[in-house]
Amino acid sequence: MGGRHNRSRRRRAKAEAEAAILIASDSPEKAFPSSGASATFSERPVQRKIPFSKLTESSPMEEEEDPRRVLRRSLLGQIRGYYLDSISRLPTTDLTTTLARGLLIAGHCYGPLHPAHNILLNAVWHSPATGSMCPSSATRSLDGLVASLRYHCPALSHDDAIWHLNLSRADLRAAVASARGAAPSLFRPAELDVKAAFQVAAKTARHPKPAAFALFASSVIPSVERDAVSLLNNKRRLSSADILCLSTMLLPSPLPDELPHPPLQDRCRKAFEIITRKRKLFIIWYERWVKIADAALRKYAQQTGSHYQLHIIYGTGTLKDEFNLDRSFHINFMAWPKDDPSSAREAPAFFFAEAVRGPDPGFCEENVTSCCTVQPSPSEVDSCHSCLTKKFRIDHPDDYENFDGGLDCPITLEVDYRCFDPDRDIDLVEYLDQDFHRYVSSLPWLRGHKDDGDLSILGYCSGM
Numbered sequence: 001m002g003g004r005h006n007r008s009r010r011r012r013a014k015a016e017a018e019a020a021i022l023i024a025s026d027s028p029e030k031a032f033p034s035s036g037a038s039a040t041f042s043e044r045p046v047q048r049k050i051p052f053s054k055l056t057e058s059s060p061m062e063e064e065e066d067p068r069r070v071l072r073r074s075l076l077g078q079i080r081g082y083y084l085d086s087i088s089r090l091p092t093t094d095l096t097t098t099l100a101r102g103l104l105i106a107g108h109c110y111g112p113l114h115p116a117h118n119i120l121l122n123a124v125w126h127s128p129a130t131g132s133m134c135p136s137s138a139t140r141s142l143d144g145l146v147a148s149l150r151y152h153c154p155a156l157s158h159d160d161a162i163w164h165l166n167l168s169r170a171d172l173r174a175a176v177a178s179a180r181g182a183a184p185s186l187f188r189p190a191e192l193d194v195k196a197a198f199q200v201a202a203k204t205a206r207h208p209k210p211a212a213f214a215l216f217a218s219s220v221i222p223s224v225e226r227d228a229v230s231l232l233n234n235k236r237r238l239s240s241a242d243i244l245c246l247s248t249m250l251l252p253s254p255l256p257d258e259l260p261h262p263p264l265q266d267r268c269r270k271a272f273e274i275i276t277r278k279r280k281l282f283i284i285w286y287e288r289w290v291k292i293a294d295a296a297l298r299k300y301a302q303q304t305g306s307h308y309q310l311h312i313i314y315g316t317g318t319l320k321d322e323f324n325l326d327r328s329f330h331i332n333f334m335a336w337p338k339d340d341p342s343s344a345r346e347a348p349a350f351f352f353a354e355a356v357r358g359p360d361p362g363f364c365e366e367n368v369t370s371c372c373t374v375q376p377s378p379s380e381v382d383s384c385h386s387c388l389t390k391k392f393r394i395d396h397p398d399d400y401e402n403f404d405g406g407l408d409c410p411i412t413l414e415v416d417y418r419c420f421d422p423d424r425d426i427d428l429v430e431y432l433d434q435d436f437h438r439y440v441s442s443l444p445w446l447r448g449h450k451d452d453g454d455l456s457i458l459g460y461c462s463g464m
Contacts, residue, residue, distance in 0.1 A: 102127030144205030
């Protein structure tokens, strides 16, 4: 098993390395600035597009993996890095309360600024302004980036759009300039084109308020860009006061929105019951992961003498036994040093932990088999064998082969239930109401139990 896993990992690493070399080989600069850099794209030389056929020439990786998938995964890895960077900068209290919805539902990386700055400003703006993953936020952001780039450059294929976005490290403005063969500093599209492109991006990425976002990204952000970027560049770790300052800055006036919908609770009663049930399950689920992370940090303190406080959980997975019961758990989380005056100027530490199910329902230090710091990986090359096979995004330590692996991450609609807002999530309510009635109609034995709402809802939820 270990030899087969190592060969698979080496092939994956080789494929990604070859794609990275091809991306960089046509660039006078071998790498772009990191996500902490501001919009300095006027200093970057124009990137000439490499023929995509260059990636599909016969090579040792040809039979192992489609290079187009390698490029897409590389781009998703870059976007994931921007999200982790953004999350690490937010104050813990705001992140777990007021900012959670804006970040998960609408904190996409496309916009007029650097991707990491777009994530932060979009999240801060959306939380108070419109408030509310089927796919993950990174995947939605990628969909929006591709749609916007192809709106600006209609002749681009989907694969070529992915190529230019890789060259520009997921920066939309630089990608458009690259595709058009112009320097980013000279690229000035018409305001109407910018607004339309952002609306296309928001619709494709399933942003809850595409029209309002398009106006925000094309008009509001440019008007406050200097002050907002200055604040973000000058402070690595943002405070609650900084978030309030950004929120005030980003809401100079009310933005147009869709017409209000009539109340749905009476008309879609079953859908609300389903959402309530699922929310309760996810609350229990999340509390379990918090207990695991807290127990892991206590064990880490016992082993190292370093004390940390949980910031946020950003990756989870559960290994099932032969009876489909939870057996062990892998988790990634960020944590801040306790009682360290210098920690305000640092990024939080990233952790990996493994825990096993004990005889008691709770979790303590004895349930934690490992807890250590890790570096977020741009790809899944450093995952354990089962995570690599099932494509779960859990950052593992270097000796990951000693871990249990085989993770089953939460279902894709988790965020829609955890962040449900009855006044804003109209589409979710209407979809569940229609889908539930189709479910009841498809099962004859349920038709005789129409009055037994709990039975039908329990059956529906168990299949989700």
